[in-house]
Each structure stands twice: as C-alpha cells, then as structure tokens.
Amino acid sequence: MVEARWIRVALRLASALVIGFLYLPLVILAIGAFSESRLMQWPPPGLTLHWFGEAAANPAIRTALLNSLLAATTATTIALVLGTLAALAVQRYKFFGRGTISFLLVLPIALPGVITGIALQTTFKTIGADLGLMTIIVGHATFCVVVAYNNVVARLRRLPRTPEEASADLGADTWMTFRRVTIPGMRTALLSGGLLAFALSFDEIIVTLFTAGAGTQTIPIWIFTAIQRPTELPVVNVVALVLIAVSIVPVWLAQRVGGGGGPGIGR
C-alpha cells in the first residue's frame, strides 16, 4: 500500500461522513413513517403504526402501483430487446458510424429529462395521440435502452466467440446458436441491465409528468400529488419506506450477478 497512514485515516473518516450524508434523509423519512405527527413535526411527538394501515387501505396507491409495475415491466422488456440488438451490432460488426450508435443511445438519458419529456409531449400532442400508460411506456423504454445496451456490450466484449463457432460446427443454425449459446452467455448482463432499467422506470417522474396525461397515475405521480397535500405525508413516507425495503432484493441480486453499476454504468 502506497498511501501514508494519515491519508488512510482521513479517507476513512471522509467516507464515513459521505455515507452519513447519503443516509440522513433516508433515516428521517423512515422515522417519519412511524411518527404520530401528521405534519412531519420534528422531533416526532410519538411513534405509531397507524400510517401503514392507512397506506394498505388506500385504493389510489394500489392502482398507481399496478400502473408502475406494468409500465416498468413493458418498458424494460422493450429496452432489453432493443439494447441487445444494438449491442450485438456494435460489438460483432465493423461499420461506418459505429461510434455514433452509443452516442445516439445515450442521448435520451444524457439530455435532461425535461427535454425528453417536453419533446415527447409536444410530439404526442402534435400527432394527436392520447396521453396515458402507452405514452409513459414509450418514454421510459426510450431512456432505458442505453442501460440494457451498456450492460450487454460490456458482456459481449468479454464473451469468447469459440462456443458459438463450436455450436455452428455441430450443426446448429444461427437461431439455435443464439438461443442456446449466446443468450445464456449474456444472461447475467440481461438481468442486471433489466433490473437497472426497471428501477429507472419505476422511479421516473421528470419525464413521466409530461407523458402521463391527466388520468394515469404511477407511484411517483401519486407521491407527487400526495406531497402537495401535507396531510398525506406520513402515508407517503410509509410507501417510500416499503419501496426501499423491497428494493434491497434487486440491489443484492445486481451485486451478486456482478456488473451492476449506476444507471448507464456497465463495466
């Protein structure tokens, strides 16, 4: 180790502070979910489980949850198919403009969400499409493609071609080789890319507010409307806390299969 002792101690201290910074709001919201105060008074006057019951009995939350799950699943599926196709093309073929593909795919996530949102909304309005779940899915799929693409490209770069050649030598045609050799080779990359895309879609609000129209609610849109009515705050905290608790599963899964970075970060 090259680093001097004082540097290592300083680094450890700084890391602890950063982790504390990252978790402070999460702790505050967790406490808020159990607080007796409806208005997030600090310190909480007492603790209760009342809000969990209220959240479970709320039909709007259930509808929004179903919409979110449907939108995220569909958008993730589209993104995985499109991202995998693009990754295969870029990784396996040499062609003019190859470098532009990743630039094009990263654009929807690299340009601010408000741009993607207003562009899609203006277009839907201009062509006269009704805003709803379909338009939400189109928007989400568009910025999720790059996540799937990055994960698959990184995998294909490391995947040897020899098993595919062997498969062809043994008489399998292109489709069977793809189904029985290439897809199994990409499986964990598809899983971690899919998890990330799902998470991105599930939590998206900036683009979604533009593409959702008046009648459709997803979980983030429900939260967005609920936090504007201060009396619903504890229930919002409950929903958020439950979502964080549930998300431990995909985070852990993504870590296990490896290659799980932040959105767009595939190694």
Added chain:
Amino acid sequence: MTADGAGTEVAFPSGSRGRRLARWLYARPRSQLRLLLLTPLGWIVLVYLGSLFVLLLNAFWAKDAFTGKVAPFDWTLDAFEEIIGNAVYRTIALRTVGIAVLVTLTDALLAFPIAYYMARVASPRTRGVLLVAVLMPLWAAYLVKAYAWRTILQGNGFLAWILIPFGVAGPGLDELPNAWLVLSYLWLPYMILPIYAGLERIPNSLLEASADLGARAGLTFRRVVLPLLIPALAAGSIFTFSLSLGDYIVPDLVADAKFIGNVIYDNSALGNFPVAAAYAMLPIVIMVGYLLIARRLGAFESL
C-alpha cells in the same frame, strides 16, 4: 431443457423457413447488420430524434390568438423574441447553469475520497458493503428523498432542531443554496460509481513508481491519479450536470426558485408550447456541447 431435448432440436427440418433464412444470412454480414440495427435505430431515430425535431418545429410555430392552440406550419420567431426580450429568462438560465456547475464540482469533491477509499484502501469485504451502501439510495424514490430534505431544512425541522441550541436559525425553504445542497445529495452516487471504477483501473505500479521517484502524495495525485481519472470524472459529470440542469421539482420543493425546467414545464402546462420548445433549445445546445467535449475526454468508455 434436458440433454435429449437438445438432441431433437438439432434435427431442424433442413428445408424450414428459419433454416433457409439462417443459411441466406450466413453469407451476408451486411444484411445481418441491417436486421440487427433496424429496430433499435428505428426506435431512437423515430421516437427520440423525431420528437426532438417536432420540438424544434414547435419553437418556430405561432399560437392562434383566439383558440390559444399551436398553429402548425405558421412560421414565426415570436417565441424566441419573447425569451430574448425578457431578462427573467436570462437570470433563470444563469442560475440553473451556475447551480449545475456547483453541484458537479461539489459531487466530484465529495465522491473522490470515498471512491478512493473503496478502490484502494478498503478490504474486499468493506468494499462490497460500501458499494451496496452507495447504490442503495439510488433505488429510493427520488421524490421522497427530495421531500425528506424539506423535513430537514424547514423552519422547524431537523436542522433547526440541531442549530437552535447554538443560537443559529434553520435555513427555511426559500434559500437557493438548498437547491445546491439537495441536488448534490441526489446525484452524488452517479459521481462516486464512475470515479470508483476509474480508480480501480489505475495499476498500483504507477503509484509506487511515482512514490519511488520521490513524489509526495499531493504530487502523485496531481500528476498521476488526476490525469488518469479524467474520463471517469467526465462520465460522472455528465449525470450530475445534466440531471441538475433539467430538474424542475427540487428547486421548487426546497428553494422556491425557478430553474430552466420550471419555465419549460410551466409553459407546457399552460399550453404555451412554442415558448417551452424555444427555451428547451438552450439546455439541448448546452448538453450536446458538453457531451461532445466529454466524448473527446473519453467519458463514453467510462459510462
């Protein structure tokens, strides 16, 4: 699927359509490539670039004075004139870009020590725990994290509760620095992860060589670590900068301030699409420029 299954599947009828297509494609790599690229490129070009193009058109279209609806193909520069003629729009643009730059610098400063600790000092076990700890907040709802900061910052909130015994008042919810703080908080993991990955790629031998040649920590950092880290910093900054540039919820929620995104969102909510579209050209131009520079710095290999 069992091993027997595999045996029967190979016996693909040699005259079947799938097999014939496979054979036809085998000798034609160009056609393979076209088939692969058709759907993803078609989607991005039609849905995304197409939408951006329609947005661009809308910026030059007039609004019908009576119905208030956009009149397609009725060309005018009204929207741009309104934006350029109004000093408020300039102030908002400068404020947004300023905060986005500050957020990016803050996140780079905060991210470096923990990324360095994870990549080069921590034991593999601690590294794994820290990696999950950094990733977890990304999965917590963005809105709720932003809202939790309201609870912390508001006049009778958590921060005031800590500060008031020391005779300092809480910040309240109408201070611009709140936006800087909360945006820095929200996008910090997006900066930590690429810097961590970048640091992990620097071979130990380079740092040892630098130390052997007599360089102290500071010099090694400036002359060896930092130059090698530029692609990772550029990659992380794309997210922190772009996400701050386009946010319209946090500024409103914690700072009671208008950003570029608020102008776009408010105008589109009022049906004033030409002005929203014209103003949207500003972040597009800024970000495309930023992306082209970032690509030259090697950011795309570190995404």
